[in-house]
Amino acid sequence: MRIAVVGAGLGGVSAAVGLHRAGHEVTLYERGAELREAGTAIVIMPNGVRALDALGLGDQVRHLAMPAVTGGLRDWRGRPLLVTDVAQVQQVIGTAVAVSRAKLHQALRAPLPTELVRTATPIQRLEPGHDGVSVISEGQVVTGADAVIVADGIGSTLRSRLFPGHPGLRQVGRLDLRGMLPNPPGLDVTGLLASILIDRRSGSMFGLFPVGGNDLYWFTDSALYGRTPGADEARRHVLSLMADWHPAVPALIEATPPADIYVDPIARLAEPLPSFAIGRVALLGDAAHAMTPDLGQGASQAFEDAASVTRHLTDAGPADVAERLRRYDAERRPRTTRMMLASSRQSRMTSRTGGTAWLRDTLLRAIPRPLATRLLATIWHA
Numbered sequence: 286m287r288i289a290v291v292g293a294g295l296g297g298v299s300a301a302v303g304l305h306r307a308g309h310e311v312t313l314y315e316r317g318a319e320l321r322e323a324g325t326a327i328v329i330m331p332n333g334v335r336a337l338d339a340l341g342l343g344d345q346v347r348h349l350a351m352p353a354v355t356g357g358l359r360d361w362r363g364r365p366l367l368v369t370d371v372a373q374v375q376q377v378i379g380t381a382v383a384v385s386r387a388k389l390h391q392a393l394r395a396p397l398p399t400e401l402v403r404t405a406t407p408i409q410r411l412e413p414g415h416d417g418v419s420v421i422s423e424g425q426v427v428t429g430a431d432a433v434i435v436a437d438g439i440g441s442t443l444r445s446r447l448f449p450g451h452p453g454l455r456q457v458g459r460l461d462l463r464g465m466l467p468n469p470p471g472l473d474v475t476g477l478l479a480s481i482l483i484d485r486r487s488g489s490m491f492g493l494f495p496v497g498g499n500d501l502y503w504f505t506d507s508a509l510y511g512r513t514p515g516a517d518e519a520r521r522h523v524l525s526l527m528a529d530w531h532p533a534v535p536a537l538i539e540a541t542p543p544a545d546i547y548v549d550p551i552a553r554l555a556e557p558l559p560s561f562a563i564g565r566v567a568l569l570g571d572a573a574h575a576m577t578p579d580l581g582q583g584a585s586q587a588f589e590d591a592a593s594v595t596r597h598l599t600d601a602g603p604a605d606v607a608e609r610l611r612r613y614d615a616e617r618r619p620r621t622t623r624m625m626l627a628s629s630r631q632s633r634m635t636s637r638t639g640g641t642a643w644l645r646d647t648l649l650r651a652i653p654r655p656l657a658t659r660l661l662a663t664i665w666h667a
Contacts, residue, residue: 286310286603289420289430291408291443293320295327295386296570296587297436298394303340303595304434305397312428313397314420316407316437322390324547325465326502328494329389331379333585337393339592345392349382351495356479357657358635358649361486363477363531366649369657383494383502385465403427409442411435411566416603418565431603432610433566434594436587439552441572447563455555457577457632460509462519462548464541465502474501474533482530483635485642489526490635491534503537506551506578506636513550517543553577553629557622562610567594574621579631582624593617 286309290301293315301313329337329346337343357369406427412419417429435443445453468474474493482491490506505523514522520543527534554575561568570587593616597609637645 286431286598286601286606287417287429288312288432288434288598289314289408289418289428290434290436291420292435292437292441292570292572293317293394293402293404294436294438294570294587295322295390295393295584296591297434298390298397299337299340299342299588299591300434300436300569300594301401302342302393302396303591304598305401306341307595307599309598311397311401312430313402314406314408314422314427315402315404318405320390320394320402320404322386324386325463325504325545326383326494326496326500327386327389327584328381328383328502328581329588330381330581330585333582333588334380334382336585336588336592340588340595342393342396345395346382346384346389347380349384349497350380351383351479357481359477359480359482359531360646361482361484361489361491361527361530361534363480363482363533366483366646367652367657368654383496385496385500407442408437410446411443413564413566431565432598432606434569435566435572436569437572439571439575441568444558444568444572447566447568448558451558452555454552454575456509457551457553457629458509459506459551459577459632459636460513460519460548461551461578462505462507462516462523462538462546463503464538464546465496465500466537466541466545468499468501469536469540472533472536474537477531477533481635482534484526484530485638485646487526488636488638488642489523491527491530493533493537501537503541504578505538506632508636509550513548516546516548519548520546551577551632553625557618557625560614561618562607562614565606565610567610567613569594573617574625576621576625576628577632578628579635580624580628582628586621586624589620590617 305311358367410421569590
């Protein structure tokens with residue numbers, strides 16, 4: 286069966302590999318001039334790793350398991366609020382990994398033959414017909430497909446064409462900064478690994494995760510007023526917000542060159558899509574369910590999508606596509622909708638300020654570690 290996958294991000298590449306291994310004639314279309322993943326690092330939760338296992342790609346990441354640490358939520362000075370035993374959760378639920386985005390993308394796409402990839406080919410339109418879908422780039426039909434998987438990211442062009450009445454993306458008024466660097470000599474961050482620091486005064490947040498043997502991945506989340514600043518301006522602003530935080534926080538931000546800092550306004554879908562499947566076309570990843578990053582589930586949900594659509598289309602013929610994609614929608618849309626809503630709730634909870642934030646911190650400190658660990662396991666469980 287001929288399948289076109291539009292978008293070569295992590296989810297699109299995973300789906301293309303899975304469908305290729307299932308025996309289908311797959312072509313992967315990417316608007317960029319080359320296959321690559323920009324950015325810093327990514328945390329893949331255990332459910333995401335299990336989805337990669339289902340695609341035969343789990344071995345690419347399992348050796349990068351997060352070390353045995355005590356994570357959870359902390360206040361801006363690093364004092365515990367909600368302490369979790371990450372090692373215990375991983376024993377029960379499975380491995381979480383933190384990995385460079387570029388290295389992960391390279392590893393996931395390795396099984397896909399290069400002749401199946403078409404770069405510098407932006408797909409602007411899909412035209413369904415009686416026996417397939419015409420895939421159109423720059424006014425020309427580049428292929429006919431029995432099924433099309435739309436994985437063109439958070440700003441999906443095709444999503445807006447497939448659902449012209451949908452309100453699309455909504456900015457949430459928060460700014461995300463991300464950086465990765467080798468652990469600076471003499472800086473002890475052991476107590477902060479796999480932790481999120483939150484500040485009830487400003488509603489800002491800082492997260493820190495180990496990557497490989499010596500690298501550190503950090504991110505911030507703070508209020509955004511007006512335009513999106515450049516990396517240097519955003520870095521200075523965050524440093525001013527976090528000057529009196531745990532000493533490791535400003536030290537890590539200062540040690541990261543502005544050229545290595547990625548800045549993004551946080552956005553999500555204004556409301557869930559009414560369907561992930563229209564006839565022979567299915568949406569996957571951020572194109573289908575863009576959510577805030579607060580639960581770290583964006584990539585893991587995309588991998589679950591890729592595993593699901595691969596399973597439903599395995600052994601399918603052209604006449605089966607619409608029904609198989611309806612099954613994919615029925616399986617994936619309820620779960621990702623719950624995750625979108627839970628991520629938004631988490632964002633509102635961690636960004637609170639003033640009296641309600643003080644009450645939040647008091648309640649979090651009262652939760653015993655075993656219960657906090659079980660709550661983390663619930664989030665990580667598929």
